[in-house]
Amino acid sequence: xxxRKDTVPVKVGNLTIGGSNEVIIQSMxxxxxxxxxxxxxxxxxxEEAGCQLVRxxxxxxxxxxxxKEIKRQISIPLVADIHFDYRLALAAIENGIDKxxxxxxxxxxxxxVEAVVKACKERGIxxxxxxxxGSLENHLLEKYGYPTADAMVESALYHIGILESxxxxxxxxxxxxxDVPMAIEAYTKAAQRFNYPLHLGITESGTLFAGSVKSxxxxxxxxxxxxxxxxxxxxxxxxxxxxxxxxxxxxxFGLISNAATLVSCPTCGRLDIDLFxxxxxxxxxxxxxxxxxxxxxxxxxxxxxxxAREADIGIAGxxxxxxxxxxxxxxxxxxxxxxxxxxxxxxxxxxxxYNRT
Ligand code: SF4
Numbered sequence: 001x002x003x004r005k006d007t008v009p010v011k012v013g014n015l016t017i018g019g020s021n022e023v024i025i026q027s028m029x030x031x032x033x034x035x036x037x038x039x040x041x042x043x044x045x046x047e048e049a050g051c052q053l054v055r056x057x058x059x060x061x062x063x064x065x066x067x068k069e070i071k072r073q074i075s076i077p078l079v080a081d082i083h084f085d086y087r088l089a090l091a092a093i094e095n096g097i098d099k100x101x102x103x104x105x106x107x108x109x110x111x112x113v114e115a116v117v118k119a120c121k122e123r124g125i126x127x128x129x130x131x132x133x134g135s136l137e138n139h140l141l142e143k144y145g146y147p148t149a150d151a152m153v154e155s156a157l158y159h160i161g162i163l164e165s166x167x168x169x170x171x172x173x174x175x176x177x178x179d180v181p182m183a184i185e186a187y188t189k190a191a192q193r194f195n196y197p198l199h200l201g202i203t204e205s206g207t208l209f210a211g212s213v214k215s216x217x218x219x220x221x222x223x224x225x226x227x228x229x230x231x232x233x234x235x236x237x238x239x240x241x242x243x244x245x246x247x248x249x250x251x252x253f254g255l256i257s258n259a260a261t262l263v264s265c266p267t268c269g270r271l272d273i274d275l276f277x278x279x280x281x282x283x284x285x286x287x288x289x290x291x292x293x294x295x296x297x298x299x300x301x302x303x304x305x306x307x308a309r310e311a312d313i314g315i316a317g318x319x320x321x322x323x324x325x326x327x328x329x330x331x332x333x334x335x336x337x338x339x340x341x342x343x344x345x346x347x348x349x350x351x352x353x354y355n356r357t
Contacts (some may be wrong), residue, residue, distance in 0.1 A: 003226035007197040010126045010170050013077025013098035015053060016173060017126075017229050018197030019132040023255050024230040025246040026199075027239040032072070033063035037260040037312070040073045042239070047076050048288060049243040050259070053230065055079035055101065064091035071096045079128070084099040093119040099172075100130040104162040105137065105155075117166045126170035128199055129159040131186075132176035149185035152177065156190055171196045172230070174205035187222050197229035208237040212245045216252075223253045244287065260286035260347075263296040263311060271299040273317030273336050280342050286347065291354045296325075296346060313346045317337055326350075 007020035017024050027046050031038040033056040043054050058064050058080040060166060071078055073290050077098035082089045086107045089100050093116075100120065104127070107113045133147040136155055138310055144151040152175045163171055173196050175186040181204055190198060202218040205211035215233040233245040250256035264279040280298045286295055298312030301323065315322040315334075322339040324331050334342045 004197070004229050005226075007195050007229055010081075010172055011124060012053060012126055012172075012196055015077055017199075019055075019229075021229070021255065023223070023228060023250055023251070024052050025050055025243055026079070026230055027242045027246075028055040028232065028234075030059075030239055031056075034066045035058055036062065036073075038065050039066070039070055042271055043070070043074045043076070043078075045240055046243055047074070049240045049289075049352045050247050050290075051076065051239075051243045053077050053079060053099075054233075055081050057081045058088050058092050058097075059083070060086070061079060061091065064095060064292045065272050067092055067095035071162065084108070086116050089116045090119055093123060093125055093307070097125065099126050101130050103129055103131075103159050105159045110179045113162060114166060117168045121168060121171070123168070126172055127163065127168070128172040129156060129163075129172060130174070130199075131155045131159070131175045132203060133179065133186075133205070134207065145184070147177065147188055149175075149177075149182050150187040151187045152182075153193060157193065160194060160196070165179050169196075172199050173197075174199035176201045176234075177203045178202060178256055180214060183218050184221050187226065187227055189226045191225075194350060198227060198243060200228035200231045201234055203234055205234050206236060208235055209235070210242050211235040212241075216249055218288055219249055220252065223249065223255060241338075247287075257292055258290040260291055261294045262286060262291040263294065263298075263314070265298045267299045270302055271317065273299060273322060273339070275299045275317065278315075282343060283345055289347075289351060291351050293347070293350055293354070295343070297343075311348055312344065315343055 005020050005303050007014045007018035029039050029042050031042050079099040080092035080097045082102045084106050089102055104113045131152050136147055140151045156173050176191055177183040200219050202215045205214040231246050233242045235242050247259050251259050251261050262283050265274050282297055293310040296311035298316045299320045301316050314325045322334050324334055
């Protein structure tokens, strides 16, 4: 099957998407872009959570104008989301945007497309073509009758063709649908047709719980097949949650090198400690670590020690206490009340040692 490593690397600010680079995590601001303070604050929260690339809507002149100041206050690359209005694209480019999401076939007259492409070329700014099953071109809906994976791929090829005819190849493509099997089919077929990096997403996937499951189902299949150079999980929730889901997904497939993983048991009648609260507290604690460590939190001493030994650091509950394991060795017994604080100290020590090397 097609592999992301076969894609043409595309530079976006200080990142490279595609080729042998890691899958990039991205999200989108929920703020009014013209509200610089609110937008920057949200971007900082996203970045702290592990977001590497962030998109803002550019739907007004004020939003386009705000890009300059937003860029001054953030350190991750910024993407402008633009529909139709080429003047907003030009203003965003002028103000220092790192990437533009716009469909060239929707811009209008040829000279408008040329103006955007010329401005992007001059500054080395890539364009993401964003195909969406819900907004396919009329000629494709007439041809296929309704949105299909083939119609989506044809739409992508139509927009790609316009950019290639202007000798522009800094292209990233997304083919989003809220129907998961359709999105999987569209991305799979697109991967067989062109080698531009693919931006994966299941659009309008829903709330935090349902949307995470739906996105994980769709993006998981694709990531496992080696498809996708950047991902965005779209949730009706705080975008920080989107980033957390992205990181968890990439961890699942071994596609992230700087994230801590938690292993915790589902608990059963053998449980001897308050495992749910311990696991949640530890998960929160390690969520922002940029170190590839594995932490295990297991409920009892039956299966616990064996599992905990597999992790860099872990605990296995016992009656009113816990066994602390580090790199496979039981290092000490700790009273239950001190389990989390002792585990955090051990995690800190591992992180410190990792950062020293
Ligand atoms: Fe049950 Fe112990 Fe396994 Fe947890 S580790 S599920 S408490 S047997």
